[in-house]
Amino acid sequence: MHCNPTRRxxxxxxxxxxxxxxxxxxxxxxxxxxxxxxAATGAVKIxxxxxxNGCSSKCGLxxxxxxxxxxxxxxxxxxxxxKGTLCGRxxxxxxxxxxxxxxxxPMKRAADGSFVPISWDDALSEIGAKVQEIxxxxxxxxxxxxxxxxxxxxxxxxRFMNALGSPNVYTHAAACNxxxxxxIQEATGAQNFSVDFPNTKMVVFIGRSxxxxxxxxxxxxxxxxxxxxxxxxxxxxxxxxxxxxxxxxVPIRPGADIAFLLGIANVLVTRDLYDHAFVEQSAVGFPEFxxxxxxxxxxxxxxxxxxxxxxxxxxxxSLAAAAPACAIEPSWRAAFGCAYQNSFETARAVCAxxxxxxxxxxxxxALITSSPKxxxxxxVKFPEVPKPAAKRLGDAEYPLALSGTxxxxxxxxxxxxxxxxxxxxxxxxxxxxxxxxxxxxxALSQAKLVVTIDxxxxxxxxxxxxxxxxxxxxxxxxxxxxxxxxxxxxxLRTPVIERIHPETRPCDEIFAGLAEACGVGEYFxxxxxELAEAQLASVGTSIEEVREAGIVELADPGFAFxxxxxxxxxxxxxxxxxxxxxxxxxxVIGYVPRLVEPAEGEFSLIGxxxxxxxxxxxxNLEALNAISREYQLERLWMAAxxxxxxxxxxxxxxxxxxxxxxxxxxxxxxxxxxPGVLFLPTHYGGTSPYLTRAQGFGLNMxxxxxxxxxxxxxxxxxxxVAVKVRKVEG
Ligand SMILES: Nc1nc2c(c(=O)[nH]1)N[C@H]1C(S)=C(S)[C@@H](COP(=O)(O)OP(=O)(O)OC[C@H]3O[C@@H](n4cnc5c(=O)[nH]c(N)nc54)[C@H](O)[C@@H]3O)O[C@H]1N2
Ligand SMILES: Nc1nc2c(c(=O)[nH]1)N[C@H]1C(S)=C(S)[C@@H](COP(=O)(O)OP(=O)(O)OC[C@H]3O[C@@H](n4cnc5c(=O)[nH]c(N)nc54)[C@H](O)[C@@H]3O)O[C@H]1N2
Ligand code: SF4
Ligand SMILES: [Mo]
Numbered sequence: 001m002h003c004n005p006t007r008r009x010x011x012x013x014x015x016x017x018x019x020x021x022x023x024x025x026x027x028x029x030x031x032x033x034x035x036x037x038x039a040a041t042g043a044v045k046i047x048x049x050x051x052x053n054g055c056s057s058k059c060g061l062x063x064x065x066x067x068x069x070x071x072x073x074x075x076x077x078x079x080x081x082x083k084g085t086l087c088g089r090x091x092x093x094x095x096x097x098x099x100x101x102x103x104x105x106p107m108k109r110a111a112d113g114s115f116v117p118i119s120w121d122d123a124l125s126e127i128g129a130k131v132q133e134i135x136x137x138x139x140x141x142x143x144x145x146x147x148x149x150x151x152x153x154x155x156x157x158x159r160f161m162n163a164l165g166s167p168n169v170y171t172h173a174a175a176c177n178x179x180x181x182x183x184i185q186e187a188t189g190a191q192n193f194s195v196d197f198p199n200t201k202m203v204v205f206i207g208r209s210x211x212x213x214x215x216x217x218x219x220x221x222x223x224x225x226x227x228x229x230x231x232x233x234x235x236x237x238x239x240x241x242x243x244x245x246x247x248x249x250v251p252i253r254p255g256a257d258i259a260f261l262l263g264i265a266n267v268l269v270t271r272d273l274y275d276h277a278f279v280e281q282s283a284v285g286f287p288e289f290x291x292x293x294x295x296x297x298x299x300x301x302x303x304x305x306x307x308x309x310x311x312x313x314x315x316x317x318s319l320a321a322a323a324p325a326c327a328i329e330p331s332w333r334a335a336f337g338c339a340y341q342n343s344f345e346t347a348r349a350v351c352a353x354x355x356x357x358x359x360x361x362x363x364x365x366a367l368i369t370s371s372p373k374x375x376x377x378x379x380v381k382f383p384e385v386p387k388p389a390a391k392r393l394g395d396a397e398y399p400l401a402l403s404g405t406x407x408x409x410x411x412x413x414x415x416x417x418x419x420x421x422x423x424x425x426x427x428x429x430x431x432x433x434x435x436x437x438x439x440x441x442x443a444l445s446q447a448k449l450v451v452t453i454d455x456x457x458x459x460x461x462x463x464x465x466x467x468x469x470x471x472x473x474x475x476x477x478x479x480x481x482x483x484x485x486x487x488x489x490x491x492l493r494t495p496v497i498e499r500i501h502p503e504t505r506p507c508d509e510i511f512a513g514l515a516e517a518c519g520v521g522e523y524f525x526x527x528x529x530e531l532a533e534a535q536l537a538s539v540g541t542s543i544e545e546v547r548e549a550g551i552v553e554l555a556d557p558g559f560a561f562x563x564x565x566x567x568x569x570x571x572x573x574x575x576x577x578x579x580x581x582x583x584x585x586x587x588v589i590g591y592v593p594r595l596v597e598p599a600e601g602e603f604s605l606i607g608x609x610x611x612x613x614x615x616x617x618x619x620n621l622e623a624l625n626a627i628s629r630e631y632q633l634e635r636l637w638m639a640a641x642x643x644x645x646x647x648x649x650x651x652x653x654x655x656x657x658x659x660x661x662x663x664x665x666x667x668x669x670x671x672x673x674x675p676g677v678l679f680l681p682t683h684y685g686g687t688s689p690y691l692t693r694a695q696g697f698g699l700n701m702x703x704x705x706x707x708x709x710x711x712x713x714x715x716x717x718x719x720x721v722a723v724k725v726r727k728v729e730g
Contacts, residue, residue, distance in 0.1 A: 043067045048496035049076065049550035051481055053427075053473040054093035055614045056148065056176075057081050057215045058481060060551050061090065063474050063496040070097055070474060070497050075216060076550050080485055085216040088612045092624040096472045097500055101456045101620045101691050103469035104501040115457075115467070120503070120513065123466050128517030130449040131164065134422045140165030141390040142419065144411045146434075147426040148172040151493060152478040152528060156511035157426050159385055163520040167388040168420070173405035175434040177337040179715045182400045183347025184330065186577045187589070188360070189567030190368040191402060194485075195327045197221035199364035202231040202319060202326035206257050206350065207335025209234075211241030213609040231322070233315060235260060235307075236335075237606055238637065238679050239672035250315075251674040254604040254719060255340040255594030256305035260312060261328070261349040262591055263301025265293050267316035268356040275323065275358025278573075282563050283355055285576025288588045296591060304593075306674075323357040325364025334608050338715035342592035344400060345585075352589045355573050361564040368564045370557050371484025375538030382531060385523055393419060398714030399583050407714030408434055412707075415443035422449040424514075425460050426507070427470075432459040432616040432700060435716050436660060437687070439707045453510055456620065457690030469504045476506035477528055480535050480546070488554040490539060492532065492546045583712045595708070598722035603642075603678045605658070605723045607701045613683035619694035620686065628683075634698030635668035637679035638725070643669040646727060653728040656680075658704040658721050664728055665699050678723065 043066040051058040052073075060079025064071045073094045075082035082090075096102070108118040108126075118126075134142050143166040147157045158169045173181070181191040195203050203225065210218045226232055226245040233248040234240065235257065243249060252260060268274045269290050279286040298309035319326050328350045331337065336346035359365025394401070394410025401407045412435060414420030423444065431440040441463050444450050450464040461467040470476075478493040505513070508528035515524040529543065536542050541552045568574050581587035598604050610633055618624050628634060636656060638648065648654060650669040655662055656678070663685075673679055684698025705721045 045071075046496060048474075048494045049491070049547060050474055050493045050496060051151070051491055052082075052086060052090040052093065053150065054087070054089040054618070058151070059086060059090060059216060060491055061086055062550060063094070065497050068498060070094060078549070078551050079491060080483060080487070080489060081215055081217045083217045083220055085220075087214045087216055089214075089614050089618055089624065092612065092618060092621050093614075094474070095621050095623055096455060097474055097497060099456070099621060101693075102472070102501065103454060103456055103461070103467060103504070105469060105503040107457075107461075107467040109465050118466070120505070123468065124513050124517040127449065127451055127466055127514065128519070131422055131518045134448055135164065138421055139390075140388065141168065141393065142166075142421040143424075144168035144170065144393070144414065144420050144422070145424040145426065146170045146172070146408045146411060146428050146430055148428050150427050150478070150507070151481040152507040153426045155479050156507055157424070159523060160424075160511050160515055160520075162385040162388055163515060163523040164518060165388050167390055167392040168411070169392070169406070170408035170411060171405040172408065172428060172430070172434065173338075173402065174407040174409050174714055175338055175716045175718065176333050178401060178405055178407065179339075179343030179710055179713050180331060180333075180337045180347040181405075182402050182713045183336075183344040184351055185402060186400065186568075186580055187348050187351035187355075187574050188368060193330050193366045193368050195329050196362075196364050196367050197225040197230075198228075200225055200230050200325055200327065201322040201364055202233070204233045204235060204315065204319070204328045205242065206235050206261070206328060206331050206346070208329055208331035209236070209240035209242045209608065211244065212611055213332060213334075214611055231318065237604070237674040237677040238608070240608065241611070250307055250311060253304070253306040253674070254606050254677055255342065257335055258342050258346040258349050258591060259296070259301040259304035260307050261346065261353055262293060262296035263298045263305075263307075263309070263312040264316040264319070264353050265349070265356060266296045266301070267298060267313050268320060268353070269293050271317075273317065273320035274356040278355060278358040278360070278563065279575075282360075282566070283573040283575055284570045285574055285588060289352065289575035292588055292590050319353075319357055323365075324359040324362035326357060327359050327364075327366040328353050330366075334606065334719075338710070338717065339719040340717055341595040341710055341720060343710060343715060343717070344713050345589065345592040348589045351573075352575060355575070360573065361562050363561045367486075369485050369559060370488075372482045372488040372490070372539065372554050372557070374480065374482065374535035377531065377534040377538060381526055382534065383523060394714055398709070398712060400580065400712040401714050407709065409709055409714055409716060412440055412443045415447045418446070421447055423447050423451070425450075425452040425454075425464070427454070429454075429458045429460045429616045431463050432686070433702060436702055436705060436707050437700065438661075438703070453507070456617075457688050459616070459686070459688050462688050462690075468510055469501070470510060471499050471501070471504040471506055475499050475504075477532065478507065479528060479532050486557075486559040488557050489551050490536065490541065490546060490554060491551040492543065494547050580712070585712050594720065595717065596720045596722050598676070602722040602724055603676060604719070605656075605678050605680060605701065605704060605721050606719055607680055607682040610681050610683060613681075616683065616686065616700075619683055619697065620691035622693065625693040625697075628697070632666060632668070633681060634684045635666045636699070636725075637668050637670050637673050639673040639675040639677065640669050640671050641675045643667065646725065648725075648727050654725045655728055656699065656704070656723055656725055658706075658723045660706055660721075661703045663699045663703070678725065
């Protein structure tokens with residue numbers, strides 16, 4: 001690693017390599033001064049606004065190019081998620097443009113399984129012919145697309161599928177936050193909420209780690225609350241990196257958070273510490289809930305979640321004392337986004353505790369805010385696509401899955417049983433991340449056509465018949481991104497550097513080409529610039545204005561503290577839901593156990609993020625991969641007492657095995673983990689031979705998890721697994 005990047009070495013690498021190399025070996029300030037000096041040498045400087053593609057937060061950034069080459073990326077001050085800062089991944093992802101792992105031309109799988117280059121014209125016409133064949137034989141509902149929503153990607157993927165007549169449009173959510181958002185929706189009518197950190201007195205995190213699963217604004221707001229004296233409780237089998245802001249760490253048995261929450265609810269109800277006005281005036285189902293909750297005593301909860309009953313009582317009483325300026329934080333993925341058989345119900349239980357505390361909409365409590373969207377655009381220029389007649393595959397079986405996301409595992413099952421024959425992936429590495437990779441590969445091998453649009457040869461690309469290369473984010477203009485919250489905004493990805501590889505194309509051109517080849521080109525007879533301009537005009541701004549400002553604040557949505565209007569069918573907070581009953585589950589919020597209980601001698605396996613990686617996609621980036629290797633971040637965490645029992649010391653190699661697979665990995669022995677639990681960071685175990693730094697480095701947790709879907713919502717149940725470990729001798 002260099003400490004003093006000269007202009008030459010700097011240009012050989014990228015802004016990110018130099019930035020990350022500098023961290024740890026010399027001061028950032030010194031590096032910045034050198035950068036400024038080098039930048040003052042008369043090079044042509046271009047600055048542009050965009051949105052980071054390092055993860056789904058899509059933070060605002062300002063990119064600077066010198067003489068046409070990317071020089072720095074910095075967090076946009078005015079953007080509500082970046083607030084002037086990009087996380088390490090945001091800087092690392094800037095390396096993508098020049099990465100040696102990039103896809104530079106369309107590829108086709110040959111008869112022997114290898115990939116060979118193919119021209120765009122040939123790729124598109126062959127894909128078009130296959131799509132027509134599938135429609136003729138099995139109807140358009142045999143086609144599906146899976147995407148991780150991006151500003152252009154979500155619009156074009158849906159329009160493309162719908163134009164072909166298929167309703168099968170899915171997101172990544174079944175492997176992220178589907179259970180959580182569906183649960184919150186059943187209780188409150190909103191899909192998410194936020195904590196009012198500037199005013200809160202106490203906040204309880206169930207798993208969610210702002211210090212690892214980073215969004216810069218979240219870290220800043222929590223730091224502010226902690227400095228202001230708020231009590232911050234982390235409930236996690238692992239003392240995660242949010243610990244620096246926390247007052248309490250409550251180690252808990254994995255998958256048992258629901259018992260902890262119901263224990264708190266029991267204390268609030270039976271000791272009459274709840275908000276009577278709220279439950280009487282703004283909620284339905286409270287009498288049934290109160291009757292059921294009497295069973296969930298703190299002692300009962302302790303037996304399940306292994307948190308002492310006294311701790312549960314103390315936390316419940318402190319919350320009641322702080323109410324309404326307190327909340328259980330909504331969390332995101334690991335604990336109950338898609339993890340267990342009870343994830344949906346855990347999300348409802350979080351909402352129930354907040355309801356008992358009467359903190360919905362209150363200062364310092366749990367806030368439901370609104371989101372803006374584009375207004376109507378010219379129906380002649382941008383014709384509406386008729387709504388497909390068929391119902392999306394999976395919706396009947398999983399009626400509680402959000403309509404905007406569905407369960408992408410319906411595609412996996414659909415390929416296996418022949419209901420789905422053609423699959424498209426956009427910005428998605430489903431094979432490596434949405435369920436067991438071997439199961440995805442097997443299912444996709446049954447399909448007649450698999451097409452992946454990506455920037456690198458991902459594991460999903462490898463399981464495809466055609467791979468179409470997109471240009472990277474700083475090389476393209478996208479549709480406007482609308483951002484909700486207490487205030488509303490619109491921002492835009494604008495190109496900052498020229499297309500590096502001439503055979504790559506942006507999302508809009510790829511989908512327009514596919515549509516044309518499949519016979520539905522009439523729905524794509526406009527440029528992304530024309531649609532972006534029309535959408536922005538519909539909210540009173542323009543490309544020019546957003547480009548100049550980076551982000552534009554829209555009309556004030558008029559957020560005010562106070563009990564919100566719950567957009568549920570009953571227009572009230574729902575302790576009981578008719579839709580949940582229709583799905584065959586207990587309508588009243590209550591206890592559901594986890595599915596797979598580790599037996600004697602087995603461990604629970606939990607996963608989680610690391611600050612420098614995103615999901616599976618950043619592992620091959622040079623600078624970020626180097627950090628992982630230097631600090632051996634791929635290691636499996638094991639509690640010190642378990643390690644002692646098994647005769648394992650820090651750095652030993654173990655074999656980890658489940659019913660599904662086994663693999664070897666080094667161990668990190670720690671006091672920061674509850675005994676009986678193993679923690680595996682979720683970014684490792686790449687298998688694509690095209691991504692040489694990622695391939696074979698660490699283990700992928702999804703390999704170990706059996707394929708089974710959460711009832712009602714169809715989430716992937718990413719932590720319903722029991723594992724064994726064995727020391728590998730010498
Ligand atoms: N093993 C594992 N599985 C996971 C997770 C994990 O951490 N580990 N996380 C879970 C969570 S929380 C989520 S939200 C989902 C995320 O699900 P995904 O969004 O599928 O996440 P990634 O696995 O990072 O894959 C993103 C893919 O998009 C590609 N890509 C990057 N930039 C571009 C671009 O500009 N254009 C196009 N077309 N493609 C691009 C990457 O190369 C990669 O193949 O995964 C879930 N599953
Ligand atoms: N660095 C980084 N940041 C990211 C992302 C990323 O890929 N990398 N992705 C973004 C996205 S899409 C998402 S969804 C979020 C995810 O954000 P989080 O949900 O915060 O992410 P995780 O790190 O998966 O999980 C948080 C914690 O849950 C704990 N945990 C695991 N199982 C259990 C359990 O059963 N009970 C309890 N109480 N705790 C448990 C883990 O130990 C971990 O510390 O991060 C966002 N930010
Ligand atoms: S949180 Fe980090 S990786 Fe995600 S969008 Fe923001 S800067 Fe990029
Ligand atoms: Mo996620």
